Amino acid sequence: MDSDLFSRRRAVRFAQLLDEANGGRRHHVRSRADGQLAALVAVGQRIVAERPDVEVDAEFRAGLRAMLIAAAERESATDPVADVPPKATARGSLLGGATARRARARGAILVGIAAGAVAVSGISTASENAVPGDALYGMKRSTERAQLALASSDISRGQLFLDFARTRLDEAATLRNDATGFSTVLDDMDADTRQGVRLLTSGAVERADPTALDAVNTFVAGQRRAVSGLLDGAGSAERERTRQSLALLDAIRKRSDALRAAITCELPAPAGSDALGPAPAACPIDR
Structure with missing residues (x-):
C-alpha cells in the first residue's frame, strides 16, 4: 500500500x-x-x-x-x-x-x-507563573523549547537561554522553603546560563565583534544582584548552593572580559573551548 x-x-x-x-x-x-x-x-x-x-x-x-x-x-x-x-x-x-x-x-x-x-x-x-510541581509547568518548558526552535540565529538562542535563566531565578525565589526544588531549579538556571553564554561568546569570536559580550555583561550584572538576594534568610545548604551560582557568574564575567581584550588586540580565534565557549589566550604585553 x-x-x-x-x-x-x-x-x-x-x-x-x-x-x-x-x-x-x-x-x-x-x-x-x-x-x-x-x-x-x-x-x-x-x-x-x-x-x-x-x-x-x-x-x-x-x-x-x-x-x-x-x-x-x-x-x-x-x-x-x-x-x-x-x-x-x-x-x-x-x-x-x-x-x-x-x-x-x-x-x-x-x-x-x-x-x-x-x-x-x-x-x-x-503557565508563565508556573513553578516545578505545578500542572502547567511542563507547558511552560515546552513553550521555551518552541521559542528556541524558532530562533533565527545562535545569538538569538543565546539571549533566549539567558532569559530562561532569569525565569529560573524567579522560580527559585518562590521555592525558598523547598530545599530540593530550590537546588534543582538553580541547577537548571546554571545550565541555561552556560548554554546562553557559550552561544553568545562563540558568536562574538566568530564575528570578531564584542557586541554579543555586552549582552553577557548586562546579564551577569543584573543576575548577580538578584542571585545575591537569595542569600538573605537562607539556610546553610541553600546558601552554599547559591554561592555556586554566584561563582559561575563571576567566572563568566572574567571570560567575557578576556574575550573582549582578545578581540580588541586581534588575537587568532581560540583553538580550545569549554562550557562557557571559547577560551582565549592573553593579549601580549608591550615592552
Missing part, C-alpha cells in the same frame, strides 16, 4: 471530522480510521473548550493569520492537481471535484491549526 497516499487520506478524513465537530456540514462517508481519528478530534475539542480565559495578543493573531495564508498559498502553488486546467470531460470533472474537495479539506486543516494554536497560546500565557 502507498503509505503516502494512505497518510494523505487520513489527513483529509481528519479534516472532515474536525470540520463536522466545529459545526460544519456533515460528510456522508465512513473510514476505517474514524475510530482512531475520533480520539484526536476529541483532544482538539478539549483544547478549545478548556482553554483559560486569556486574551490572545493581537500581534500574535495577525502573525498567525499571515503564516496560515502564506502556507495555503504555498500549498496551492505546489499542488500538481491544482495546476491541471479543467476539461469538458468526465475525467476533467472528476479532477475538478477532487481539487475542490482537497481545497476544502486543506481549509479545514488550517482552521483547526489556527484554533489549536490560539488555544495553546492561551495555555502558554497561563
Whole structure:
C-alpha cells in the first residue's frame, strides 16, 4: 500500500471530522480510521473548550493569520492537481471535484491549526507563573523549547537561554522553603546560563565583534544582584548552593572580559573551548 497516499487520506478524513465537530456540514462517508481519528478530534475539542480565559495578543493573531495564508498559498502553488486546467470531460470533472474537495479539506486543516494554536497560546500565557510541581509547568518548558526552535540565529538562542535563566531565578525565589526544588531549579538556571553564554561568546569570536559580550555583561550584572538576594534568610545548604551560582557568574564575567581584550588586540580565534565557549589566550604585553 502507498503509505503516502494512505497518510494523505487520513489527513483529509481528519479534516472532515474536525470540520463536522466545529459545526460544519456533515460528510456522508465512513473510514476505517474514524475510530482512531475520533480520539484526536476529541483532544482538539478539549483544547478549545478548556482553554483559560486569556486574551490572545493581537500581534500574535495577525502573525498567525499571515503564516496560515502564506502556507495555503504555498500549498496551492505546489499542488500538481491544482495546476491541471479543467476539461469538458468526465475525467476533467472528476479532477475538478477532487481539487475542490482537497481545497476544502486543506481549509479545514488550517482552521483547526489556527484554533489549536490560539488555544495553546492561551495555555502558554497561563503557565508563565508556573513553578516545578505545578500542572502547567511542563507547558511552560515546552513553550521555551518552541521559542528556541524558532530562533533565527545562535545569538538569538543565546539571549533566549539567558532569559530562561532569569525565569529560573524567579522560580527559585518562590521555592525558598523547598530545599530540593530550590537546588534543582538553580541547577537548571546554571545550565541555561552556560548554554546562553557559550552561544553568545562563540558568536562574538566568530564575528570578531564584542557586541554579543555586552549582552553577557548586562546579564551577569543584573543576575548577580538578584542571585545575591537569595542569600538573605537562607539556610546553610541553600546558601552554599547559591554561592555556586554566584561563582559561575563571576567566572563568566572574567571570560567575557578576556574575550573582549582578545578581540580588541586581534588575537587568532581560540583553538580550545569549554562550557562557557571559547577560551582565549592573553593579549601580549608591550615592552
